[in-house]
Structure formats: C-alpha cells, structure tokens
Amino acid sequence: MLEEGVVGEIHFADNLQVLETLPTGSIDLIYIDPPFNTGKVQQRTQIRTVRSAEGDRVGFQGRRYQSIVVGTKRFSDLFDDYLAFLEPRLVEAHRVLANHGSLYLHVDYREVHYCKILLDAIFGRECFLNEIIWAYDYGGRPKNKWPPKHDNILLYVKDPSNYVFNTDEIDRIPYMAPGLVGPEKAARGKLPTDTWWHTIVPTNSTEKTGYPTQKPLGILRRIVQASSRPGAMVLDFFAGSGTTGMAALEKGRRFILVDNNLEAMQVMARRFDGIDGIRWVGFDPSPYQSGYTQGVLIPASVEPCGE
Ligand SMILES: C[S@@+](CC[C@H](N)C(=O)[O-])C[C@H]1O[C@@H](n2cnc3c(N)ncnc32)[C@H](O)[C@@H]1O
Numbered sequence: 001m002l003e004e005g006v007v008g009e010i011h012f013a014d015n016l017q018v019l020e021t022l023p024t025g026s027i028d029l030i031y032i033d034p035p036f037n038t039g040k041v042q043q044r045t046q047i048r049t050v051r052s053a054e055g056d057r058v059g060f061q062g063r064r065y066q067s068i069v070v071g072t073k074r075f076s077d078l079f080d081d082y083l084a085f086l087e088p089r090l091v092e093a094h095r096v097l098a099n100h101g102s103l104y105l106h107v108d109y110r111e112v113h114y115c116k117i118l119l120d121a122i123f124g125r126e127c128f129l130n131e132i133i134w135a136y137d138y139g140g141r142p143k144n145k146w147p148p149k150h151d152n153i154l155l156y157v158k159d160p161s162n163y164v165f166n167t168d169e170i171d172r173i174p175y176m177a178p179g180l181v182g183p184e185k186a187a188r189g190k191l192p193t194d195t196w197w198h199t200i201v202p203t204n205s206t207e208k209t210g211y212p213t214q215k216p217l218g219i220l221r222r223i224v225q226a227s228s229r230p231g232a233m234v235l236d237f238f239a240g241s242g243t244t245g246m247a248a249l250e251k252g253r254r255f256i257l258v259d260n261n262l263e264a265m266q267v268m269a270r271r272f273d274g275i276d277g278i279r280w281v282g283f284d285p286s287p288y289q290s291g292y293t294q295g296v297l298i299p300a301s302v303e304p305c306g307e
Contacts, residue, residue, distance in 0.1 A: 001026050001233065005277050008245050008255040012265050012283035015237035015258045019092035022256075027096045028164070028232035029253075031223055031244050033106035033215055034086060083114055087122075089237065094122050096235070097158045102129075102227040105154045106215070112152040123156045129163075130155040133195045134219060153219075155227075164232075167191065169225045196222070211241035211267045220247035228253055242268040249275065 001023065002009060011018050055064035093103055103123075107115050112131070120128060132153040141147040157163035172189030175181050201208050201216050208214070220243050228234060230252040236244035239257035241264065248255040259265060269285030272278050 002254055002256075002279070006254075006279045007249065007275075007277040008257065008272070009279045009281060010239070010242070010245070010265070010268055010272070010283070011256070011258040011281040012260065012262070013258060013281070014260050016089055016092065018256075018258045019089060019096060019237060022092075022096045022235075024095050025098045025101075026233065027235045027256075028098050028101050029104075029224065029228040029234045030093050030097060030101070031104045031106070031220065031234070031236050032093070032238045033213070033236075033240065034089075034238045035213065036082065036108065036111060082111070083118060086115070087118060090118060090122050093235075093237075094158070099159050100163050101158050102163055103156045103158075104132075104223055104227070105156075106134075107152055107154070109148055109150065109152060112154065116154060119154060119156050123158070126160050127156045127158065128154070129157055129160070130194050135195060135197050136200050138200045153223075164227055164229060166226055166229070171222060171225070192222070209241040209267045209271055211264065214241040215243050217243055217247055217250075220244050221250065224248055224251045224253055239268065240264050242271050246271065 051064070053064055090105075097103060103119075105115055105119065116128070116131070132155060133150050134153060135150045137149055139149075170191055173192050174189050175186055178186035196219065198216055198218050201214050207217055224234060224244075224247045228248075228251075232253045234244060234248040234253050234255045235257075236242075236255070237258040239245065239259040240261075242257055245255040245257045245268070257268065259268070265283045265285070266288050269280075269283075269288035272285075273289040
C-alpha cells in the first residue's frame with residue numbers, strides 16, 4: 001500500500017476520513033489510544049414542574065407552576081457522544097484489518113466496560129483475546145478510595161483460529177522469586193502475563209516528547225513484537241506523539257499514523273526528524289525539523305484539519 005521506499009505515512013486529518021480510504025484487509029495490526037471526551041460536551045438540565053401559587057410559570061387555565069431542577073445529565077450525554085464517536089471508527093478498523101490481524105484498544109478504567117461491549121458487537125465475543133492491565137505507580141493517591149493506577153488495553157483478533165502471536169519474540173521479565181526456578185530459567189526470565197508493570201514515560205527521559213498523553217515505547221514495542229511480523233503494516237489512527245510509529249520502525253514494520261491535532265503533528269515532525277522514507281500527508285513538517293530532505297510531502301487527499 002505504501003510506495004517503494006516509504007516506511008511510514010503520517011496524516012493530518014480526521015481519522016474517519018483516512019480510514020475510509022484504506023483498502024479492506026490491508027492492515028496487520030492496529031493500536032489506538034483514543035482520548036476520552038472527544039464528543040460534544042452537552043449539559044442538559046432536567047426540570048420538573050409542580051403546582052405552586054408562587055410559581056414562576058403560568059400554565060393551563062392560569063395555574064401557576066414552580067420549576068424545580070432535578071439534575072443535569074452531563075455525564076451520560078458525554079458518554080453517549082464518546083461511544084457514538086468511536087463506533088464508526090471501530091467498524092472501519094475491523095474492515096481494514098487483515099484476516100490474521102489484531103486490534104489493541106487502550107482505554108481507561110471508566111470506559112473499558114462500554115468499549116468491550118461495543119467491540120464484542122463489532123468483532124464478535126469469540127474474537128476477544130485479552131484485557132491487558134498496564135499498571136504503573138505515578139501521580140496522586142486519593143485517600144477516599146483505592147488509588148487507580150492502571151490503564152486497560154483490550155485485544156481483539158479478526159479470526160480467533162488464525163492470528164499472529166509471536167510468543168518467542170516477546171521481551172521476557174524477571175521472575176519474582178528467581179531462587180525458586182534455577183539459574184538457567186532465572187537468567188532467561190519469564191513471559192509477561194496480561195498484567196504489565198511498566199513505568200509511565202519518565203519526565204527527564206530522552207523518550208519524552210512533551211505531548212501530554214504520550215504512552216511508553218516499551219508498551220508499544222511489546223505489542224508490535226507480539227502481534228505483527230517484520231514488514232507488517234501497523235496503523236494508529238489516534239497517533240498523538242507517534243509512539244506506535246516509532247515502535248514499528250524500531251521493529252522493522254511499516255506504519256500509518258493519523259492525528260487531527262496540529263500540536264501532535266508538530267511533535268511528530270520533531271520525533272521523526274532525520275528518518276528516511278516518511279511521507280507527510282496534509283502537513284509540512286519542515287519548519288519543525290532540522291534537516292528535512294529525505295521525506296516526501298504530498299497534499300492531503302482529504303480535507304486537512306485546522307486547530
Ligand atoms: C490519547 S492521545 C494518543 C497518544 C499516543 N498514544 C501517544 O503515545 O502519544 C489521542 C490522540 O487522538 C487524537 N484525535 C482525537 N480525535 C481524533 C480524530 N477524530 N482524528 C484523528 N485524531 C484524533 C488527538 O489529537 C490525540 O493526539
């Protein structure tokens with residue numbers, strides 16, 4: 001799908017528009033980390049009226065009514081919008097996935113149950129493989145509940161009888177009690193389970209791009225290594241700082257990234273500066289790069305986004 005010599009394509013566009021241009025079955029692996037609350041925030045105030053001589057409203061036959069605010073439906077509306085926003089994108093994601101392909105959906109603990117139901121409907125329950133818990137230890141600790149310190153990553157495959165899972169290539173982790181397993185096993189380490197302990201991107205690390213929702217490369221490397229083969233096409237249509245593209249490059253895969261936020265494009269321009277064979281669609285990275293010579297800039301085939 002990518003031209004000869006192009007290893008990655010980065011689009012400045014609404015992801016639904018780009019998804020609709022991708023051929024059916026053309027993508028081997030999708031990772032997405034959609035932002036919460038992308039839909040319109042609506043605040044609908046519910047009012048109940050009761051008969052009252054001092055009421056502020058006059059109704060049938062001159063009767064007076066008092067309005068009482070019974071609540072606002074801010075959250076349910078916001079939530080409906082979120083799922084309505086995600087659904088057409090997930091339907092497209094399913095369409096563009098190859099038969100052996102996998103989708104990782106990264107969400108937080110407040111949304112995961114609703115997203116699971118949505119994905120069960122789109123992929124089929126039998127295509128659900130794992131719920132990965134990414135556990136970290138960072139940030140404040142509320143005193144009135146268990147401090148939430150994890151994200152959830154749902155893994156679905158297009159065909160549960162034929163999908164890529166490279167067990168032997170997954171990075172191994174130390175045993176908790178290495179003394180119990182013998183020196184050979186201890187040196188080799190063990191396979192991670194569905195619970196991944198991994199630090200967030202450290203503030204002072206070279207990995208840090210400054211993009212507020214940047215995810216660690218270590219998480220993406222593991223996903224790319226486990227669920228795609230060298231040369232595979234990896235898609236992230238909520239790209240942010242481009243972590244998925246970096247992991248794909250490191251592991252010898254190709255990638256397509258999409259984001260509709262100018263700040264994300266600027267961060268990606270810096271992050272991919274100096275890397276050969278990146279094709280930019282709808283965005284000129286050169287003002288943000290030191291030596292922009294190897295890339296290919298082409299005009300957007302879909303409407304570019306403005307901020
Ligand atoms: C949580 S961030 C992704 C962070 C990313 N995983 C990383 O490591 O940097 C979600 C991204 O989705 C983008 N986004 C939201 N709505 C979008 C849309 N309709 N089309 C394309 N990108 C969108 C936002 O601009 C934001 O950069």
